[in-house]
Every structure is written in C-alpha cells, then in structure tokens.
Amino acid sequence: MSVFETALGMRGMGLALLALAMALIVAAPIVGQIPLGLAVCLVGLGLVERDGVVVLVGLGIGVVGVALNAGFVYAIVSGLMSLLHLW
Structure with missing residues (x-):
C-alpha cells in the first residue's frame, strides 16, 4: 500500500491538485500555463495508474511552474512599483 x-x-493529493489548479487560473500566458497544465495531467495520470513516481514528477514540475509564476508576478509588481516612483 502506497502513501x-x-x-x-x-486528501493531500486533492489539496495539491487544488493548489495547482488555482495557480493555473492566474498563470502567466504560455510560460506559466504549460508546466502547471503538465503537472496536473501527470499527477492525475499517476493517481489513476497508481504510479507514485509519475505523481512525484508531476508535483516537481508543479513546483517549478509555481516558481515561474511567482517570478513573473514579482517582475510585474516590481516593474509597476518602479514606474510609479518615476512620476
């Protein structure tokens, strides 16, 4: 029996998939959507096939996708803040 x-x-996988889905909703176009969509697909496939390695790979790709989106949001916010300081 696996974890x-x-x-x-x-329940933990449900929360992880919910977090990935919420991140996918606000993902940056193209760059942020592809890793998160791939992560959700791999986690789902791994759960259906009962393959823990595929689930872990999907979660790893999801972490990378969330990091990419966080960097994108940081770049946008810092760019807007520097733009507002020029006025």
Whole structure:
C-alpha cells in the first residue's frame, strides 16, 4: 500500500491538485500555463495508474511552474512599483 492510497494521502493529493489548479487560473500566458497544465495531467495520470513516481514528477514540475509564476508576478509588481516612483 502506497502513501497515495490512504485516506490522508488522497486528501493531500486533492489539496495539491487544488493548489495547482488555482495557480493555473492566474498563470502567466504560455510560460506559466504549460508546466502547471503538465503537472496536473501527470499527477492525475499517476493517481489513476497508481504510479507514485509519475505523481512525484508531476508535483516537481508543479513546483517549478509555481516558481515561474511567482517570478513573473514579482517582475510585474516590481516593474509597476518602479514606474510609479518615476512620476
């Protein structure tokens, strides 16, 4: 029995997929959407096939996608803040 087959593990995966889906909603065009969409697909495929390695790879890609989106948001906010200081 793997960690993902327990009730607590499935709830954790549900929360992880919810977080990835929420990040996908506000993702940057093209650059941020591809890794997050791939992560959601891999996690779902790994859960259906009961393959923990695919789930972990999907979660790893999801972390990279969230980091890319956080960097994109930081760049936009810092650019706007520097623009407002010029006025």
